[in-house]
Amino acid sequence: MVTFLPRLPGRLADVPSFDRAIGGAESNVACTLARTGHTTRWISRVGTDGFGDHLVTAIADCGVDVRHVRRDPLRPTGVYFRTAGDRATGAHEVAYYRAGSAASAMTAADLDPAALYAGRILHLSGITAALSADCLGLLRELTTRRPGRPLLSFDVNYRPGLWRDTARARVLLDLARGADLVFVGDDEARDAWGLHGPRAIRRALPEPHTLVVKQGKSGATVFRRTREPGGRRDDATFVPALNVDLVAATGAGDAFAAGFLSATLRGLPDRARLRHGHLWAAAALTVPGDLATPPSRPYADRLAALDDPAWAGLHLAPGWTDAATSGHRADEEVPTQ
Secondary structure: OEEEEEOOOOOOOOOOOEEEEEOOHHHHHHHHHHOOOOOOEOOOEEEOOHHHHHHHHHHHHOOOEOOOOEEEOOOOOOEEEEOOOOOOOOOOOEEEEOOOOOHHHOOHHHOOHHHHOOOOEEEEEHHHHOOOHHHHHHHHHHOOOOOOOOEEEEEOOOOHHHHOOOOHHHHHHHHHHOOOEEEEEHHHHHHHHOOOOHHHHHHHOOOOOEEEEEOHHHEEEEEEEEEEOOEEEEEEEEEEOOEEOOOOOOOHHHHHHHHHHHHHHOOOOHHHHHHHHHHHHHHHHOOOOOOOOOOOHHHHHHHHOOOHHHHHHOEEOOOHHHHHHOOOOOOOOOOOO
């Protein structure tokens, strides 16, 4: 989608002007990973309009392969507007204009299996499933377990404004069961499925070998199923979130997923994967737009390796991702207020 970000706080009815940006959960993840050196491909549909031109160019400029993005001459590129406030507050407004969009017409028959399965990870979002019956069919096809598919990552991304009917949103639980790695917020699981707490979510989602439950300001828990001679074991690891001077929360979930996936691709342990997720989310939380440049890989590695007291003492302010060039020690190079 093309995202329109307000230049001033306030209700959509009162905001006089907006800045244009790129938006979309999957493209956010792809762009963020590409900015730290990973090879990524974005597969989607956009219109042949100017907004479609903008999206394809902007995402390619992040280093993402867009050769498999289809252009639809009959349907427009989706757009949405949002207010500047935190999504978690009642004052936050989002206006989606996606019905009949080019992306809503995606089907499994349109996509090249070789392009889909060429990577080590295939990342999907529950937002796509809400766009149309065709898109839901596509997600059902892609989350069907079959030999030869790459590690399938699924971010639930429950958006009440897209589903409207909570009963229909339970299909997201079925899709998540077909994934290998699932990201879900405990608030999403509560609102969409009536589940409360990480353990209850894990009981409802035993199939994925890795489940990441994001717990807001408190932190995140990863459940990892491992095989042992006597059977299977489910290990749980919790890492607290960072102290961040919040600018805007939108895009933080995508950044967290990108950080966790980056560490997964590098084979890092679960604790480090969660810490990289928190660090990359902090990059998004300290900028006004949906998409932030994450910390460099060496810088993030140094911060992720801090001991628990030093990690708890980090205080990240806007501009903190630029601190790696300041010449300070790893535990001193984070702007604080």
